[in-house]
Amino acid sequence: MNLKISALEYVQEVQNGNISAEDFVSKTLEQIQTVDDKLHAFLSVNEKAIEQAKLIDKKIKSGDKVGSCFGMPISIKDNLCIKDNITTCASKMLEHFVAPYDATVITKLKQEDAIFVGKVNLDEFAMGLSTEFSAFGPSKNPWNTEYVPGGSSGGSAVSVSAFECVASLGSDTGGSVRNPASFCSVVGYKPTYGLISRYGLISYANSIEQIGPLTRTVKDSAFMLNLISGLDANDNTTIDNKNEDYLSGIDSGIEGKKIGIITEMLGDGVDPSVLSATKDAISKLESLGAICEEISIDMIKYSVAAYYTITATEAGSNLARYDNLRYGYEFPVEGYEFNSYISKARQKFGPEVTRRMIIGGFVPSAGHAGKYFLKAMKVKSKLTKEINEAFKKFDLLIAPTVPILPFKIGEKINDPVSLFLIDINTVTANLTGKPAVSIPYAISNGLPIGIQLFANSNQDKLLLQAAYALEQTVKLPEVPI
Amino acid sequence: MVTEEEITHVSKLMKIDVDDHTEYIDKVQAMINYFDILDSAGVESEEISMQEIPISNLREDEYIPFDEKLIEKLNNYKGTYVRAPKMS
Numbered sequence: 001m002n003l004k005i006s007a008l009e010y011v012q013e014v015q016n017g018n019i020s021a022e023d024f025v026s027k028t029l030e031q032i033q034t035v036d037d038k039l040h041a042f043l044s045v046n047e048k049a050i051e052q053a054k055l056i057d058k059k060i061k062s063g064d065k066v067g068s069c070f071g072m073p074i075s076i077k078d079n080l081c082i083k084d085n086i087t088t089c090a091s092k093m094l095e096h097f098v099a100p101y102d103a104t105v106i107t108k109l110k111q112e113d114a115i116f117v118g119k120v121n122l123d124e125f126a127m128g129l130s131t132e133f134s135a136f137g138p139s140k141n142p143w144n145t146e147y148v149p150g151g152s153s154g155g156s157a158v159s160v161s162a163f164e165c166v167a168s169l170g171s172d173t174g175g176s177v178r179n180p181a182s183f184c185s186v187v188g189y190k191p192t193y194g195l196i197s198r199y200g201l202i203s204y205a206n207s208i209e210q211i212g213p214l215t216r217t218v219k220d221s222a223f224m225l226n227l228i229s230g231l232d233a234n235d236n237t238t239i240d241n242k243n244e245d246y247l248s249g250i251d252s253g254i255e256g257k258k259i260g261i262i263t264e265m266l267g268d269g270v271d272p273s274v275l276s277a278t279k280d281a282i283s284k285l286e287s288l289g290a291i292c293e294e295i296s297i298d299m300i301k302y303s304v305a306a307y308y309t310i311t312a313t314e315a316g317s318n319l320a321r322y323d324n325l326r327y328g329y330e331f332p333v334e335g336y337e338f339n340s341y342i343s344k345a346r347q348k349f350g351p352e353v354t355r356r357m358i359i360g361g362f363v364p365s366a367g368h369a370g371k372y373f374l375k376a377m378k379v380k381s382k383l384t385k386e387i388n389e390a391f392k393k394f395d396l397l398i399a400p401t402v403p404i405l406p407f408k409i410g411e412k413i414n415d416p417v418s419l420f421l422i423d424i425n426t427v428t429a430n431l432t433g434k435p436a437v438s439i440p441y442a443i444s445n446g447l448p449i450g451i452q453l454f455a456n457s458n459q460d461k462l463l464l465q466a467a468y469a470l471e472q473t474v475k476l477p478e479v480p481i
Numbered sequence: 482m483v484t485e486e487e488i489t490h491v492s493k494l495m496k497i498d499v500d501d502h503t504e505y506i507d508k509v510q511a512m513i514n515y516f517d518i519l520d521s522a523g524v525e526s527e528e529i530s531m532q533e534i535p536i537s538n539l540r541e542d543e544y545i546p547f548d549e550k551l552i553e554k555l556n557n558y559k560g561t562y563v564r565a566p567k568m569s
Contacts, residue, residue, distance in 0.1 A: 100547075100549060100551055100554060101547075207532065234540070236534055236539050236540070237532070237534065299522065301518070301522075302521075302524075305515060305516045305518045305519050306519065308512070308515075308516070309516055309519070316495065323496075324556060325555070325556060325557055325563060325565055326555055326556065327556070328556055331556075333557055333564055333565060336566040337568075338565065338567065338568045338569065339496055339569075340566075342566075343497060344498070346496060349497075351501075354497055354505060355504075355505060355512065357497060358488060358491055358492050358499075358505065359509060359512060360495075361491040361492070361494055361495040362483070362487065362509075362513060363513070365491065365494075371519070372513075372516055372519065374529065375519040375520075375522065375524060376516075377529045378522075378524035378525075378528075378529055379527075380529075380530075381524075381527055381528060381529055382522075382524050384530065416508050416512050417512065417515045420512070420515065
């Protein structure tokens, strides 16, 4: 049984009767058992997965209508609610929280007969870019287990990379799908803001975050997008994509497309191997008929500060609900005064969440909002204008997904500002609502490098076509697990 | 520059116990000090653009029944009320 196949190959194989959902899911669970002690991608595994796969096989045999996933094993970031399943957000605060309903993306995938093999690791409440802030310990990069897998959707990227599932869903607030995709050599897709409903995604910074797929191939991301995008009455920020088929015409090529090379994302602090991979990708795109030119976007210098100011503010408000009276753990209220009870209960938050809550209280507060929050919002507005201007001239933009290679676990954990700056190439897509994708491109000293492409809002189809064209130029070694 | 006193004050307002000086005060201070870069962005005259959602995009304002009693899932639900700590 070959667990290394893509999602589309899986569907084909099951449809052709070459494999059964039960066999594939069983082998996937065996793989999890074999490698996950070492990699720690999973926070929980679905004990009923094989039973569910048997039911799908039965439907196939009896000729009943089967959803387009045909029992495909998918992992789900543990900040997405699956009804009656524990959803921890990798936090001690929600260690025993049982979700009372399904997220919209889960409902859609259930209708398509996907099988959720388990919930995967993240930085606590998705705040981080290495999974080192998970309350349950970090995930490890399958390319070298001494290194971080990126984050916050680190468990998602590891599980796809290490063949513990065929595809995964993550969430991307400032690069949380694309960063781990780049670090683990898988495809990570952050759609246009509003393309995928966030109903049932535990909120961190609603004004910019999106759910996105992590897959082995660009086509698989397009396939997943077909299944989970579209309007949802439960998320009023969703947009009507008129049931766009992102797979059709994905091989249209990029002949004549104009691509802007963002100079601010290739400046100081970019690792030489990342720089050289990016230059190589640009020349490949040119050889496919694209026209590449440099473009400067001034506000990118301020984007990380604006991003952290805005997200901390929204986190401060969103996480205020964790007072342990509504959600939380066993901790009797008797003997405590109101404020001291909540303060005591919140000690279950890990250090990064606590820090961001303090910042989230500070930057929008009276006397400080003008210097921090309002200025950050103005940077966001100006950045959006600059990016919109860029898209008048270019069809796509290009930059490395992350300016550096994966780093060692523990290497940067005590330097919050240097961790911030790793987000410099990814936050722009979130602040401006544009779609962006990370495509596995190179391996340097045994560590992966991803290339990022951006498109204008609602140009997801064009973006996937370009990503597919670039992907076809690459042949990478297999992950050494 | 943000001061230690300001951070401690806000932590109290956010109902957060700051029990580890290095983890919270020092790191938060470094993080907020980094935001000083926003002062050089020259965006003072910039308008803040807001996301607009047409009313037609909102769902009907009607009661949608839920199949379970969600209140029973609350931590300190006591049958007819939620037990909270006393206010001082």
